[in-house]
Structure formats: structure tokens, C-alpha cells
Amino acid sequence: MSYTLDKRVDGAFHDVVEQTIDALADEDFGILSDIDVQQTFAEKLDEEYRQYRILGACNPPLAKQALDEELQVGALLPCNVVVYETDDGEVGVSAVDAEVMLSVVENDDLDDIAAEVHERFERVLETLPAA
Template sequence: MEYTTQTTTDGEFDDVVDATIAALNDEGFGVLCDIDIQATLEEKLGEEFRQYRILGACNPSLAYEGLNEEIELGALLPCNVIVYERDDGAVVVSAVDPGQLIGITDNDALDSIATEVSERFDRVLTAVTDEFDPASEA
């Protein structure tokens, strides 16, 4: 089962993270948390890991609307967007599929919110791709 939507770029990791955060902001999302998995695993376990960040993204107005429909929705928030480096050096930006996430609530009133978040995440991924691969705009 697919539960994310993603794009891949050859941009530098930190630049891709910055571009992802900027694109999320452009779509009305704030990044509530930024977890550096590589640093955390090194600190907590002494283990090396690839560059990997989890960005907890939240659009306040959509979150408010969703929480009014389903008070337990907070257990699924914020929506995560991950940025990680593949073994070949490419950088992946992957966003949770809101349709899959919201689907577990079995609350049809949330469908339009999931659609809205999906459309915004698609624009985020397109913006990141376009920044590092301008030929993709054609």
C-alpha cells in the first residue's frame, strides 16, 4: 500500500531541506518540529545513519477544521514530510498521503480536508523539484 507521495532531486541535502520548508510555508504550513534522525541516532545509540530529517508540518486553519470534525484527529497530527539521502546521493522528499492517513478515521467529513492537504503537498513537491531540476517545468 502506498502511503506517501514523493519526489527525488540531485540537490544538496541542506538546500533541499530549506527548499522544502520554504515550499511548505508558501502552502500555509508551518514546521512545528524538525527531527534530525542522523544526529539523534548518533547521540542516542552511537550509530551512523544517512542524512534524514522529519518535518512535522501543520496548516493551522486545516488542522482547526479537522479537529472540529474529529477531536481524536490530533493523534495523527502534524503531517510528516521526510527528507533523506539515498545511497546514490540523490535526495528524496516524501510526504504522507493525507487520504491514507485520514482514511483510518472512517469520517467522511474529513475527505475534503485530506484532498486539500494532498493538493498542497503535491504543489510543495513540484516546487522542490522545479527548484533543483528546472527542466522538469517543461
């Protein structure tokens, strides 16, 4: 079972990052964190790594609904979306599959929220130009 929704995207890496952030905003997700893995590995490990960004996306109303149902679910937030350089030099975008992620909580009250996040992330990926 896959735990991400994935798409190969046409465009330059930094452009795809911006397009992804814009598409997330269109679905009412803000970016709480933006981790540049390539830069972090260079600074902390003195090693080169492919371009790789982890975007911590949050839709506050959906996050509040989830926290109201299961307080500890905050350990699974925010929902991560990654933009990365693939092995063949293309750009990939992967979003966590909220339905899979929240299934570990075993709280049926989260199912509708997970489905809503899943659908919104599918729409985000649909808006990005396919490679």
C-alpha cells in the same frame, strides 16, 4: 497502496531541506518539529545513519477543521514530510498522503480536508527541482 507522495530532488541535502520548508510555507504550512534522525541516532545509539530529517508540518486552519470534525485526529498530526539521503546518494522528499492517512479514521467529513492537504503537498513537491 502507497502512503506517501515522493520525489527525487536535485541539490545538496541541506539546500533541499530549506527549499522544502520554503515550499511548505508557500502552502501555509509551518514547521512544528524538525527531527534530525542522523544526529539523534548518533547521540542516542552511537550509530551512524544517513542524512534524514522529519519535518512536522502544520496548516493551522486545516488542522482546526480536522480537529473540529474528529477530536482524536490530533494523534495523526502534524503531517510529516521527510527529506532523506537515498541509498544511491541522491536526495528524496516524501510527504504523508493525507487521504490515505485520514482514511483510517472512517469519517467522511474529513475527506475534503484530506484532499486539500494532498493537493497542497503535491504542489510542494512540484516546486522542488527534479533529480
